[in-house]
Amino acid sequence: MPTTRQIVLNSRPQGWVTPENFAMREADTPELAPGDVLVRHLYMSVDPYMRGLMNEGGVAYAAGFRIGEPLFGRVIGQVAQSRNEKFREGDCVYGMLDWAEWSVAKGGESLRVVDPHLAPLSYYLGTLGFPGLTAYVGMTLIGKPKEGETVYVSAASGAVGQVAGQLARIAGARVVGSAGTDEKVRFIVGECGFHDGFNYRLFSIAEALRLYCGDGIDVNFENVGGANLEAVLQVANDFARFAMCGMISQYNLTETYHVRNLNEIVSKRLHVQGFVVRDHAHLIEPFIEETADHIARGRMSVAEDIVTGLENAPQAFIGMLQGDNLGKRVVHIADRS
Amino acid sequence: MPTTRQIVLNSRPQGWVTPENFAMREADTPELAPGDVLVRHLYMSVDPYMRGLMNEGGVAYAAGFRIGEPLFGRVIGQVAQSRNEKFREGDCVYGMLDWAEWSVAKGGESLRVVDPHLAPLSYYLGTLGFPGLTAYVGMTLIGKPKEGETVYVSAASGAVGQVAGQLARIAGARVVGSAGTDEKVRFIVGECGFHDGFNYRLFSIAEALRLYCGDGIDVNFENVGGANLEAVLQVANDFARFAMCGMISQYNLTETYHVRNLNEIVSKRLHVQGFVVRDHAHLIEPFIEETADHIARGRMSVAEDIVTGLENAPQAFIGMLQGDNLGKRVVHIADRS
Missing domain, CATH: 3.40.50.720 (NAD(P)-binding Rossmann-like Domain)
Structure with missing residues (x-):
C-alpha cells in the first residue's frame, strides 16, 4: 500500500489561521478490509466553513478537526484499489476524505462516482459541487x-x-x-x-x-x-x-x-x-444535472483558482480566507491516470 | 365644542425619553364636518413602538410624531357627537387618536365600534387589542x-x-x-x-x-x-x-x-x-373572538397596569420603557357615561 503525505491540525488558531496551525506527516495507508476503497486524490477543496471546524468542538452542525489528526474535506479522486463492488479501479469519485495524497475510504463511505466527461473534474468541488x-x-x-x-x-x-x-x-x-x-x-x-x-x-x-x-x-x-x-x-x-x-x-x-x-x-x-x-445533500444529483446544462448552454460561467501541491494546501486555505483567490479555490494533487 | 388638553412632542429624545420631551397644551376641538365624529377619550395606550416614532423620520413602517403636534396612539373612547351614520352617540369606539381628552375623528377614520359587554373596555388596548x-x-x-x-x-x-x-x-x-x-x-x-x-x-x-x-x-x-x-x-x-x-x-x-x-x-x-x-390588522376580529373565548373559559389571564390622568401619560410611557409596569399599561382618562 502506498505511503502518503497528510496535513494534520497542529494547533487551534486564535484569530487568523497561520501556517503553524498545520503540520505535514507521512503515513502508511492501511490494507483494505472488505468494502474498503483506496483512493488516489486528484483535487481537494478548501472552503470557508473549515475555519469553524478548526475551533475546539467544531460547529453546531459538524464535528471539528482534531489535533494531530488529518484535516478533511471534499476530494475528487480516482479509485486505485477496491474491495467494494460499487467502485471499480479507475473510477473517478467524490468523497469526504483527508487532506492527503492517498486515503482509504472505509466501506466506501461518503464516496460517489462522478462522470469525468460532463465537466472538468475540479468543477465537482465548485460550481457542480x-x-x-x-x-x-x-x-x-x-x-x-x-x-x-x-x-x-x-x-x-x-x-x-x-x-x-x-x-x-x-x-x-x-x-x-x-x-x-x-x-x-x-x-x-x-x-x-x-x-x-x-x-x-x-x-x-x-x-x-x-x-x-x-x-x-x-x-x-x-x-x-x-x-x-x-x-x-x-x-x-x-x-x-x-x-x-x-x-x-x-x-x-x-x-x-x-x-x-x-x-x-x-x-x-x-x-x-x-x-x-x-441538510440539502439529497438535491445534489438534480442540481448537477441542471447546472451542467446551464454551463453547456453558456448561461453560466465558472472561475476556478487552482493551487498545485498538497504541501501548499495550508497556504491555499489561509489565502482563501483572506480573499486572495479569484473563484473557487481547489488544490491540485495529482493527475487522472 | 369642548376644549381639550393634549400632549404634544416638545423635543426629540437623545437616548432615554425624559419628561422634557413632552408638553401639555389646551386646544379647542373643531366643529364637526359631515362624516366627523367627536370622541371622548376613556383609555389610551402607551406602547414600546412609540419610542421609534419619537425619532426624526419615524420608523420604516410608520410616519413619526411631529414636534409641536400631539402624539397619537390607540384609544378607547365614547362617541359624544356624530355626523357619521356608522357611529351613534354613546357608542364605544376604538381608534388611532391623539394623546388628548377629546378629539375629532375626521370622517370617522380609524374608528371601530367595540362591544363594552364582551370584556372590560381597557382590554381592547391590551390582550384583546x-x-x-x-x-x-x-x-x-x-x-x-x-x-x-x-x-x-x-x-x-x-x-x-x-x-x-x-x-x-x-x-x-x-x-x-x-x-x-x-x-x-x-x-x-x-x-x-x-x-x-x-x-x-x-x-x-x-x-x-x-x-x-x-x-x-x-x-x-x-x-x-x-x-x-x-x-x-x-x-x-x-x-x-x-x-x-x-x-x-x-x-x-x-x-x-x-x-x-x-x-x-x-x-x-x-x-x-x-x-x-x-400588516395583519385584518385578523383583529377573528382574533378578538378567539381570545375573548380563551378569557371567558379561564384559559387566559390578563394583567393590566392602569395609570390615571392624561397629565400622567408621559411618565406612564417613560416608566413602561423602563419596565415599571406589571402587565399592559394603559392611561385612564375618563369613565364611560
Missing part, C-alpha cells in the same frame, strides 16, 4: 428572486457567490455583487453577467449599496457578515429575504463586528434564514 | 410551537409577552418567561401558567437560559434584543424559529448592544422573522 449547491439552496429555497427585484451577493466572485449571482440573473433579477479586487469585479460583471458590482475595499459598503442598489435590496445572499450585513440591513427593502450562508469576515476575529441596526429585522419585516448545505 | 394580536401573529404565524417544544418569551409579563406565552402554553409547549421583577415572574408562572420563569436582573441571561431551558429553545419570541438575543442565539436549538417582535432594550440606547454570535443564525439554520402587527 457543494459550493454550487449552497448557492442553489440559498437562492431558490430562501431568496426566491423575482423578475425585476434587486439581488445583492457579497463575496460574489467566490465559489458560492458566482453561482448565486448567476442563478439570480437567470431568474430575471437585477444582480449586484461585491468583491475585494477590481479584477474580481470585472469577472462577475464581464464573465458572470452581474448587472453591476463594486470593490468593497474602495468604498464604504453602505455608500456603495445606496449607489448600486438605488431601489433597495430584495434578496441578500449573505456570505460576509459584519459591516456588510449592517449595510444591507440599512438598504434592504421591506419584506426582503436574507439567505444567511456564512459570515467569512467574522471567522478569524476574536471580537466580532458590532452590527448596530439589528432592529431593522423587525421594522422592515425581514426574513433572515440560516442554512447549511448538508 | 393590537398587543394581543401582535402575540398571536408572532406565535401562530412564525413561532408555530408544537407540543413538547420549549418556547421562551422575554418581557413576558408585558402586554404582548403575557399573551404570547399563554398562546404557546395553550398549544402544548413548555413555556419559559423572563421579566424584571420577582413579582412579574410570580404573575407569569402563577397567573399565566408559564412552566417556569426568571428575573433577568438577578441572573446572567445566558446562565438562566441554560438552567431553565435545558433542552434548548425551539421558539423565541423576541421582545428585548441585545444581551437577551445573544443569549437565546447561544441556547437555541437547530432550526429554531425567532419571532422578532421588538428590541425594547435597545430603543433608548445611543449605542446598541454588541451581539457577538450572529453566526449562530447560519450554523443553527435559524429562521429569524421580523413582523409588524399592522
Whole structure:
C-alpha cells in the first residue's frame, strides 16, 4: 500500500489561521478490509466553513478537526484499489476524505462516482459541487428572486457567490455583487453577467449599496457578515429575504463586528434564514444535472483558482480566507491516470 | 365644542425619553364636518413602538410624531357627537387618536365600534387589542410551537409577552418567561401558567437560559434584543424559529448592544422573522373572538397596569420603557357615561 503525505491540525488558531496551525506527516495507508476503497486524490477543496471546524468542538452542525489528526474535506479522486463492488479501479469519485495524497475510504463511505466527461473534474468541488449547491439552496429555497427585484451577493466572485449571482440573473433579477479586487469585479460583471458590482475595499459598503442598489435590496445572499450585513440591513427593502450562508469576515476575529441596526429585522419585516448545505445533500444529483446544462448552454460561467501541491494546501486555505483567490479555490494533487 | 388638553412632542429624545420631551397644551376641538365624529377619550395606550416614532423620520413602517403636534396612539373612547351614520352617540369606539381628552375623528377614520359587554373596555388596548394580536401573529404565524417544544418569551409579563406565552402554553409547549421583577415572574408562572420563569436582573441571561431551558429553545419570541438575543442565539436549538417582535432594550440606547454570535443564525439554520402587527390588522376580529373565548373559559389571564390622568401619560410611557409596569399599561382618562 502506498505511503502518503497528510496535513494534520497542529494547533487551534486564535484569530487568523497561520501556517503553524498545520503540520505535514507521512503515513502508511492501511490494507483494505472488505468494502474498503483506496483512493488516489486528484483535487481537494478548501472552503470557508473549515475555519469553524478548526475551533475546539467544531460547529453546531459538524464535528471539528482534531489535533494531530488529518484535516478533511471534499476530494475528487480516482479509485486505485477496491474491495467494494460499487467502485471499480479507475473510477473517478467524490468523497469526504483527508487532506492527503492517498486515503482509504472505509466501506466506501461518503464516496460517489462522478462522470469525468460532463465537466472538468475540479468543477465537482465548485460550481457542480457543494459550493454550487449552497448557492442553489440559498437562492431558490430562501431568496426566491423575482423578475425585476434587486439581488445583492457579497463575496460574489467566490465559489458560492458566482453561482448565486448567476442563478439570480437567470431568474430575471437585477444582480449586484461585491468583491475585494477590481479584477474580481470585472469577472462577475464581464464573465458572470452581474448587472453591476463594486470593490468593497474602495468604498464604504453602505455608500456603495445606496449607489448600486438605488431601489433597495430584495434578496441578500449573505456570505460576509459584519459591516456588510449592517449595510444591507440599512438598504434592504421591506419584506426582503436574507439567505444567511456564512459570515467569512467574522471567522478569524476574536471580537466580532458590532452590527448596530439589528432592529431593522423587525421594522422592515425581514426574513433572515440560516442554512447549511448538508441538510440539502439529497438535491445534489438534480442540481448537477441542471447546472451542467446551464454551463453547456453558456448561461453560466465558472472561475476556478487552482493551487498545485498538497504541501501548499495550508497556504491555499489561509489565502482563501483572506480573499486572495479569484473563484473557487481547489488544490491540485495529482493527475487522472 | 369642548376644549381639550393634549400632549404634544416638545423635543426629540437623545437616548432615554425624559419628561422634557413632552408638553401639555389646551386646544379647542373643531366643529364637526359631515362624516366627523367627536370622541371622548376613556383609555389610551402607551406602547414600546412609540419610542421609534419619537425619532426624526419615524420608523420604516410608520410616519413619526411631529414636534409641536400631539402624539397619537390607540384609544378607547365614547362617541359624544356624530355626523357619521356608522357611529351613534354613546357608542364605544376604538381608534388611532391623539394623546388628548377629546378629539375629532375626521370622517370617522380609524374608528371601530367595540362591544363594552364582551370584556372590560381597557382590554381592547391590551390582550384583546393590537398587543394581543401582535402575540398571536408572532406565535401562530412564525413561532408555530408544537407540543413538547420549549418556547421562551422575554418581557413576558408585558402586554404582548403575557399573551404570547399563554398562546404557546395553550398549544402544548413548555413555556419559559423572563421579566424584571420577582413579582412579574410570580404573575407569569402563577397567573399565566408559564412552566417556569426568571428575573433577568438577578441572573446572567445566558446562565438562566441554560438552567431553565435545558433542552434548548425551539421558539423565541423576541421582545428585548441585545444581551437577551445573544443569549437565546447561544441556547437555541437547530432550526429554531425567532419571532422578532421588538428590541425594547435597545430603543433608548445611543449605542446598541454588541451581539457577538450572529453566526449562530447560519450554523443553527435559524429562521429569524421580523413582523409588524399592522400588516395583519385584518385578523383583529377573528382574533378578538378567539381570545375573548380563551378569557371567558379561564384559559387566559390578563394583567393590566392602569395609570390615571392624561397629565400622567408621559411618565406612564417613560416608566413602561423602563419596565415599571406589571402587565399592559394603559392611561385612564375618563369613565364611560
